[in-house]
Amino acid sequence: MVAYILINLLRPILQRLPVRVSYALAAVVGNLTFAVWVVFAREKAEYVIDNMRRVLGQDTDPRVVKAMARRSLQNYCKYLADFLRFPRLGGTEIEQMVRFTGWEYFDRALQAGRGVIFIGMHMGNFDLGGAALALRNYPVNVIAETFQPERLNRLVQTSRAEKGIRVIPLEQSARRVLSALRRNEMLALLIDRPSPDGVPVTFFGYRTSVPGGAALLALKTGAAVIPACVVRQPDNSYLGIVDKEIEFQPIGNLTQDVQDLTQKIVSSLESWIQRYPDQWYMFRPMWGENTCST
Numbered sequence: 395m396v397a398y399i400l401i402n403l404l405r406p407i408l409q410r411l412p413v414r415v416s417y418a419l420a421a422v423v424g425n426l427t428f429a430v431w432v433v434f435a436r437e438k439a440e441y442v443i444d445n446m447r448r449v450l451g452q453d454t455d456p457r458v459v460k461a462m463a464r465r466s467l468q469n470y471c472k473y474l475a476d477f478l479r480f481p482r483l484g485g486t487e488i489e490q491m492v493r494f495t496g497w498e499y500f501d502r503a504l505q506a507g508r509g510v511i512f513i514g515m516h517m518g519n520f521d522l523g524g525a526a527l528a529l530r531n532y533p534v535n536v537i538a539e540t541f542q543p544e545r546l547n548r549l550v551q552t553s554r555a556e557k558g559i560r561v562i563p564l565e566q567s568a569r570r571v572l573s574a575l576r577r578n579e580m581l582a583l584l585i586d587r588p589s590p591d592g593v594p595v596t597f598f599g600y601r602t603s604v605p606g607g608a609a610l611l612a613l614k615t616g617a618a619v620i621p622a623c624v625v626r627q628p629d630n631s632y633l634g635i636v637d638k639e640i641e642f643q644p645i646g647n648l649t650q651d652v653q654d655l656t657q658k659i660v661s662s663l664e665s666w667i668q669r670y671p672d673q674w675y676m677f678r679p680m681w682g683e684n685t686c687s688t
Contacts, residue, residue, distance in 0.1 A: 405478045413479075417630060420475040424468030441679045442466070448598050448681060449671050465672035469626060473519050473675070480521065480553045485529050488557075492526040492624060496636030500532065500580070503618035503639055509575030510618045511608055515586040515663055516675040521554060523624035523634050524582055528558030533579035535560040537567050575615045583608045585659060588680050593656040598664060600681045609655035613644060619655070621662045625670045637662065 408416045431439040446463040447454065483491075503510045512527075512534075514520055527534045536554065538561050541547040551561045560579075562570045571581055585604055593606035612619045621637040640658055644651040667674045 405481075408475055408478045409482045413630070416475045416479070417472050420471035421468045424471040425464065427471070428464045428467045438677070439463075442677050445674075445676045445680045446671060448600055449667055449674070462672050466674060467677070469673050470675045470677075472626070472630075476519055477521055477553070480525075481556060483525075483557075488522065488525050488529055490631075492522055492632045492634050494526065494634035494636065496622075496634075496638075497530075499620055499636050499638050500527075503620055504532075504578060504580075506616075506618065507578050508616040508618065509578050510580045510620055511575070511612055512580050512582045513608055513619055513621050513659055513663070514582065514584050514623050515667065516584055517667065517670065517673045518623055518625035519632055520582070520584065520624060521557075521559075522632060523622070524554065524559045525557035526624075526634060527580065533560070533574075533577070534558070534582060535562055535571070535574045535579055536582045537562050537564055537571065539564050571611065572615065575611065575617045581611070581617070585656075585663070586674075586676060586680070588678065588682075593653055595653075595657045595660045597660050597680070598667075602681045604656065604660060606652045606656050608659060609652045610648075612642075612655065613648065613651055619659060621659070621666075623663075623666050625666070625673050635666070 408419075411419075428439070428442075431442070442463045443460055446466065447456075447459045450459055450462060500510060500512075514523075524534050524536055536559050538551060538554070540563050541550055554561050560574075562574070574581055585608055587605055589603050589605050592603035593609070594601060594603050597604075608619065611617060619640045619642070621640065622635060624632050624634045627633055640655075640662060642651075642655050642658060644655075
């Protein structure tokens with residue numbers, strides 16, 4: 395309920411402010427939030443810093459790690475500012491904000507007729523990327539968590555649907571995602587959700603577990619798996635990067651095939667996080683127990 399009230403209070407304000415002012419305010423909010431975590435929610439701060447240390451390397455200067463962790467929270471707040479402006483953005487504005495490279499990989503995969511699983515992580519601006527794809531008439535489906543209360547969920551998902559993104563609630567996803575892929579549509583999935591019951595993988599040299607649903611879907615349907623991300627540039631525009639389809643030859647053992655394909659997917663996304671570490675929004679323990687101190 396608090397989140398719903400805050401969104402309704404802030405949305406009309408941010409929609410009227412100049413974009414640079416809204417980003418400046420977002421950066422201030424990110425700094426303040428990080429400072430509050432360090433003092434009053436130390437465990438939360440340690441999770442974020444530990445995640446960043448593993449990305450940057452254990453030998454990285456602790457001050458650099460902490461500064462990069464703070465910047466990731468600043469960029470997340472900028473993403474939220476963009477999301478609150480989302481309903482007011484027209485097609486022309488979205489096209490001006492996002493420049494994509496690699497459209498041909500999507501087109502080539504869709505020509506095969508088995509659907510496309512567009513894999514990303516919680517980084518940059520994934521909602522804006524989905525809207526840009528929909529503008530180009532790509533049939534984009536997104537599996538979305540259901541927020542509480544219902545009014546908040548309706549507000550968030552309506553903003554996405556109005557931009558042409560087809561929202562599939564997580565709890566209704568099984569049948570609907572299969573139908574979407576059989577219709578040769580695109581399914582967007584974010585895979586960086588640490589899951590104790592997921593598939594074990596090596597990520598930045600450390601073991602963790604992530605959901606194996608993307609790999610299982612690809613193996614069951616023959617859908618192409620294509621990594622992609624949308625990242626903020628220094629001038630606050632966005633660059634959408636689409637990579638080539640992940641090549642994978644199953645061996646016929648489903649458990650092992652899911653394991654191996656999930657590892658290939660995770661490994662393919664590491665380079666983008668290495669390049670844009672301050673745009674990876676991982677504010678929970680990605681690798682289990684944290685090992686650093688603020």
